[in-house]
Amino acid sequence: MSKQQEANIAVSFLNIHSIITRALRVSIDSVRGFSQSGFKSEGSREGFFNYIRALASVINAHHLTEDEIAFPYFRDYFPEAPYDLLIATHQEMVQILGEIKVAVEKCEKNDQLATGLSNLESALTRLNDMWHPHIQIETDEFINNADALIPVQEQLRLVRLFGEHGQKNAVPPYLTVPFMLYNLPVDERKVFSQDMPAEVIQNLVPIVWKEKWESMTPFFLA
């Protein structure tokens, strides 16, 4: 497959949805395990909360890219899609992201860890329950139809715009960039990283930022 064929709207959406889908499942499994058995080390605790922070930031950034760039653009190509429902669901998910932030802050106070983890599990589970039907609508409405309707060059331009917009909001990059890369299997990771600056892939992630993100490694794919 050529680079041009790979960098299309469907692949771009499928990759970010697949990152978030996996990370939600890993987060829910992990919070249940930590609720039962506690954290084995300070490193495992730090890694888990970094992973949750990165997940919340990436979800928020993805929704902003859809609300501010993708959906306004898609209205011409897919006028019948349920935009009001999709945007309303984003807003409901923002509320849950707020609950996740509060739960993480509670977990960081030693005497409230059990309550914090329980609140976190509840919020992540509700988010996951909303997430799957939401991305199914986006798959049916946009992903499955984009190639037939939107010219290849236009898709390339849009995918670049989505990427730039997402990077602006997915902060801090030293957590969110490795989080996105390593929640993807190797082949998808290569496609996902090919439009990122070489400096990010060859120097920042593996060297300069490594100390800041490596606590998340136990939650990542190899």
Ligand SMILES: [Fe+2]
């Ligand atoms: Fe969405």
Ligand SMILES: [Fe+2]
């Ligand atoms: Fe989406």
